[in-house]
Amino acid sequence: MKIHDITRPMYEGMAVYPGDPTVRFRRGEKVEEGASANTSVYTFGSHTGTHVDPPFHLLTEGAKLDELALEQLIGPALVVECPAGELGAELVGGMDFCGAARLLIKTSAAPDSGIFAGSYLTGEAAAVLVERGVKLVGVEALSVDKFGWELDAHRALLASGAVIIEGLDLSGVAPGTYELICLPMKVQGGDGAPARVVLLERG
DSSP states (O other), X not given: OEEEEOBOOOOTTOOOOTTSOOOEEEEOXXXXXXXXXXXXXXXXXXXXXXXXXXXXXXXXXXXXXXXXXXXXXXXEEEEEEOOSEEEOHHHHHTSOOTTOSEEXXXXXXXXXXOTTOSEEEOHHHHHHHHHTTOXXXXXXXXXXXXXXXXXXXXXXXXXXXXXXXESBOOTTOOSEEEEEEEEEOOOTTOSOEEEEEEEEEOO
């Protein structure tokens, strides 16, 4: 079995969505200065790096982060490769998702080529995925929508109860079916949180 870590590392100065807090790491106690342990203070927003958007991100009555079923975040997932840029309903409607409930969208964009590099969905395309029974969508960019605040794809997916993973690094993964394990921080009442996400490739 091969394990693919598709999580981006978090570090000071990393790209964040415009308006989100910058990432700051501050060392607390230091062994080299006589402390018994190394400690740190991390400061970042709830939608930093590789992270999960639960329905509560946009919907007042939507499921919060700690209310998500693990069965939605763990299980078979299909990685598909799509062209960079906008994925409309016609393109998405013509693709064969093999009945997958979890869909990860890979592009040729490198992980650090820009926070909006890669593929994004229109609201209509997201609605097509919902109609097909997709309950989890992952993308490499920091938003499943085109840059801006209309968030049509977010609304279509989250209103259906689907979960969104943003900021993935699928550059080292070939298209195909894998076992997905996505474990966001269990923040009580959370609207989102960074996650460690891996794909298992069975021989």
